[in-house]
Amino acid sequence: MNRTVIEKWADTVTPFYYYDLDLLRQTVETAKKEADRRGYILHYATKANANPKLLKIIFAAGFGTDCVSGNEILRSLECGADPGQITFAGVGKTDAEINIGLDNGIFTFNCESIPEMENINRLAEAKGKTADVSIRINPDVDAKTHEYISTGKKENKFGISAWDFDKVIAKLKVLKNLNLISLHFHVGSQITDMSVFAEVCLRVNSFNQWFKEQGFDLAHINVGGGLGIDYQTPDRNPIPDFAAYFAVFEQNLKLYPGQKLHFEPGRSIVAQCGSLISRVLYVKEGKTKDFVIVDAGMSDLIRPALYHAHHHIENLSSDGAEKIYDVVGPICESSDCFDKDVPLPETKRGDFIALRSAGAYGEVMASQYNLRLIPDSVF
Ligand code: LLP
Numbered sequence: 092m093n094r095t096v097i098e099k100w101a102d103t104v105t106p107f108y109y110y111d112l113d114l115l116r117q118t119v120e121t122a123k124k125e126a127d128r129r130g131y132i133l134h135y136a137t138k139a140n141a142n143p144k145l146l147k148i149i150f151a152a153g154f155g156t157d158c159v160s161g162n163e164i165l166r167s168l169e170c171g172a173d174p175g176q177i178t179f180a181g182v183g184k185t186d187a188e189i190n191i192g193l194d195n196g197i198f199t200f201n202c203e204s205i206p207e208m209e210n211i212n213r214l215a216e217a218k219g220k221t222a223d224v225s226i227r228i229n230p231d232v233d234a235k236t237h238e239y240i241s242t243g244k245k246e247n248k249f250g251i252s253a254w255d256f257d258k259v260i261a262k263l264k265v266l267k268n269l270n271l272i273s274l275h276f277h278v279g280s281q282i283t284d285m286s287v288f289a290e291v292c293l294r295v296n297s298f299n300q301w302f303k304e305q306g307f308d309l310a311h312i313n314v315g316g317g318l319g320i321d322y323q324t325p326d327r328n329p330i331p332d333f334a335a336y337f338a339v340f341e342q343n344l345k346l347y348p349g350q351k352l353h354f355e356p357g358r359s360i361v362a363q364c365g366s367l368i369s370r371v372l373y374v375k376e377g378k379t380k381d382f383v384i385v386d387a388g389m390s391d392l393i394r395p396a397l398y399h400a401h402h403h404i405e406n407l408s409s410d411g412a413e414k415i416y417d418v419v420g421p422i423c424e425s426s427d428c429f430d431k432d433v434p435l436p437e438t439k440r441g442d443f444i445a446l447r448s449a450g451a452y453g454e455v456m457a458s459q460y461n462l463r464l465i466p467d468s469v470f
Pocket of ligand 1: 136139157180277279280281315316317318355356357358359394398451452
């Protein structure tokens with residue numbers, strides 16, 4: 092962010108989300124190019140950021156979408172998503188949401204339980220339709236990430252475990268309005284250890300083989316999202332290494348002839364293009380340390396409070412000598428702290444502070460706690 096951009100913000104109400112759309116375009120192009128050359132299909136995980144301006148760029152580049160609610164399906168369609176490329180996941184799809192999927196002819200419902208399969212079958216039958224479905228498998232893999240964003244262990248609520256497969260197959264024989272087309276996996280988010288994905292591949296291979304032996308010729312395998320980004324030094328790695336990520340699957344996954352491989356990246360596409368911009372309200376001198384109190388809080392960006400997540404913090408206005416501060420928000424909770432012991436140039440009231448890498452799970456998770464306004468977005 093250079094000084095001319097910052098001067099333009101003089102009259103802009105803070106806090107706001109700032110998006111670098113050039114970086115988004117470059118990221119989208121890189122991911123798409125690396126996927127295309129391997130014949131892989133990308134469904135952007137809309138939950139990471141559903142801002143229409145971003146969605147339009149992502150869908151215009153030819154991404155499908157992965158949705159977890161009826162409203163995400165509708166938003167994606169409004170922003171140009173191809174209904175035939177929509178996957179619909181989530182353990183608790185309502186009847187109204189399933190009907191949105193059926194009415195729009197989405198690519199597949201990722202089923203997370205047998206009762207859900209029965210319900211989709213009932214609703215499809217009522218419409219005289221057959222729903223293409225995937226089984227979301229819980230592969231019992233440790234994603235080695237924060238426990239709140241780890242989803243593929245047997246104790247997690249997600250997916251169907253191997254011991255239920257016989258029941259699933261018996262059900263599929265009687266549920267005449269379901270058509271099984273794919274196996275789906277997603278073990279967690281912000282995964283930076285590529286060996287986790289290699290382990291997922293080995294599990295996928297054995298499940299894929301098992302379903303083939305039971306007589307299912309599945310056209311698709313979907314390995315979900317999860318690729319992590321560099322929160323520590325975002326300027327060093329603005330675009331994740333998609334080539335290295337896809338190479339893990341190329342090397343470890345055994346697809347049957349004609350089987351297509353699908354991914355659902357969210358964070359890796361949008362995190363680095365977004366920053367939460369706030370102004371310093373006060374600098375408060377404490378006994379042992381000084382506090383920089385900014386006008387953004389955990390209602391605007393909850394990741395540090397919820398997951399102890401690190402977001403790189405920059406003072407965009409000052410060139411002063413370095414000091415150490417705790418950077419905190421105005422909300423009445425001690426967890427409303429963006430980071431402790433942050434080295435910043437000497438900071439004063441009115442300075443612009445950027446919380447970097449906030450494009451994913453930032454704006455979408457904002458709340459009105461303390462009756463605060465949802466932050467605006469600036470491009
Ligand atoms: N597919 C499924 C089925 C998912 O549940 C998720 C994310 C994704 C794809 C996209 O994963 P990604 O590529 O973004 O890692 N709020 C948390 C992250 C929650 C992720 C939920 N599922 C955070 O701020 O870190």
